Amino acid sequence: MDSTWLVLLSLALGLVVGAGFVWLLYSAASRSHRATEIVSPTVPDGVDQVLEALPTAGIVVDPSNNVVRASAGAYGLGLVWNAALSQPRLVELVDAVRRTGDPLEEDLELARSALGDATVLLTVRVARLGSRYILLLADDRTEAVRLEQVRRDFVANISHELKTPIGAISVLAEALESAPDDPEQVRHFASRLTNEAGRLARLTQDIIDLSRLQAADIVPHAERVSIDHVVTSAVDQNRVLAESRGIELATGRHSHAIVFGDENLLTTAVHNLISNAVRYSPDRTRVGIGTRLHDGIVEITVTDQGPGIPADDLDRVFERFYRVDQARSRATGGTGLGLSIVKHAVQNHGGEVRVWSKPGSGSTFTIRLPEAEHIAPEPLKPGLPKQAPVKQGERTT
Structure with missing residues (x-):
């Protein structure tokens, strides 16, 4: 009997110990699963697809304010850095929604990054996403x-x-x-x-x-245009005014260059540059108009011997109604739109306008257009062959 009791007692103890061991394993597994959920949280189904489809920036934040999902737009706006919200104000909005449960919307002006002074203007909406997460949407209104x-x-x-x-x-x-x-x-x-x-x-x-x-961003009905004919027409339009003040309009040799575009628009652009040069030049001086074809680029250059443009004004002279000398421009009959028209007309032909100027030494404006043989005879899209960047500006009439 004693041996039988010993066997039964041993079996009972074994069962107790085994059950305890199994319970320990289950408890450890449960804790491990919960830890895995915290480290690798799962967001509600479909959120990833929604973030990809949104035109705005989208961010999903967990209870520890870690960014668990973010769209490309959020990174592009600099709202996420190192799996966290980069802007303190966004963190404050997320915390407020987490406390109250009520959605928030606010217009913000935020620095795009800590490396510069560029800012973005955003309309930010923050709301709960399920029971654990916060969804932040940012619409760039800059x-x-x-x-x-x-x-x-x-x-x-x-x-x-x-x-x-x-x-x-x-x-x-x-x-x-x-x-x-x-x-x-x-x-x-x-x-x-x-x-x-x-x-x-x-x-x-x-x-x-x-x-x-x-x-419009392009010329809708582009045709082959002779640059020599454009320059000749623009010069003839300004000849009477120039001769009345003793100003010589000196033209160089013909370039025989052809571009695709609108002849009237190009003539207007060159006319505005020559007219501007004549109005700002002293009497009995000279305005030079030249053309050149180089590496598939047609250049039309207008040079005057006027007072020149201060460096601080070079970046603004193509703005509408901007005048370097308000009194003089009004006295000469300028509207303040001449160079702005030049800029947009040239850009619509896939070209650009450059300017060089030095106070007391006059100014030189250069229109650059792609040569016809280097582009297809279709509506032109803006953009010239890659060139080294050149600082440019403009002076309005």
């Missing part, structure tokens, strides 16, 4: 805000520019009405009235031309 500001500035500038000739015409009309019996005064006011009406007509036409150029 370009939309910039374009809206450009539009507002353009409307404001147009209003300001139109007020001057319209106001002058109104005053001159009143002066004419008050001096009907003085032929000399009538002739004087009528002459000034004609000048202001012409200025208003030029401004209106320039606004229309610029709007048309900005409405």
Whole structure:
């Protein structure tokens, strides 16, 4: 009997020890599984596909504020760095949503990176994703805000520019009405009235031309155009004004270059450069107009002996209504849109405009266009063969 009890006791102890060992293994496995879930969290099904399809930047954050999923746009905007949110304000929004459970939306201006001063304007939306995660969506509105500001500035500038000739015409009309019996005064006011009406007509036409150029990125119906013919036409349009001030329009040899594009647009662009050079040149000086064909690029160069452009203004002179010398530009009848038209006309032909200038030494503007033999006879897309970067700017009329 004693041996039987010993055997039964041994079996019981063995069962207890075995059960305890099994329980320990199960407990360890459970802890390991929970640890694996924490280290490698799983997000709800379909989130990866949604992030890939979103046009905005998308980020999924776990309870420890680790970024477990992020779209390419989030990385492109610099919102994620080293598996964490790179912007403190984004962390604050995530924490606020985690505390309250309520979605948040906020417009933010954030530094794009710690290496520069570039900023992005974002509309950020933050909300819960399931019970553990937070979803952050960021819509980049930087370009939309910039374009809206450009539009507002353009409307404001147009209003300001139109007020001057319209106001002058109104005053001159009143002066004419008050001096009907003085032929000399009538002739004087009528002459000034004609000048202001012409200025208003030029401004209106320039606004229309610029709007048309900005409405399209390419020339819709490109044809073979002779650059020599374009230059000759542009020079002839400015000859009377130049001769009245004793300014020589000196042209070089013909280049015989051909480009694909719109002859009227190209003639307008060259005409604006020559007109600008004549207006800013002293009397009895010289304006040089030359053409050159080099490595598949056609260059049209206009050089004046005017006062030159300060270095601080070079980056802004192609802006609409920007003038280096406000008083002089108005006195010469400039609209402030001439060089902006040049820039957009040339860009629509797949080209670019460069400028060199030194105060006291004059300025040189160069239009660069791809030669016809180096491009297909189809609507042109912007872009020239790769060249070394050159600082460029423009001066408005």
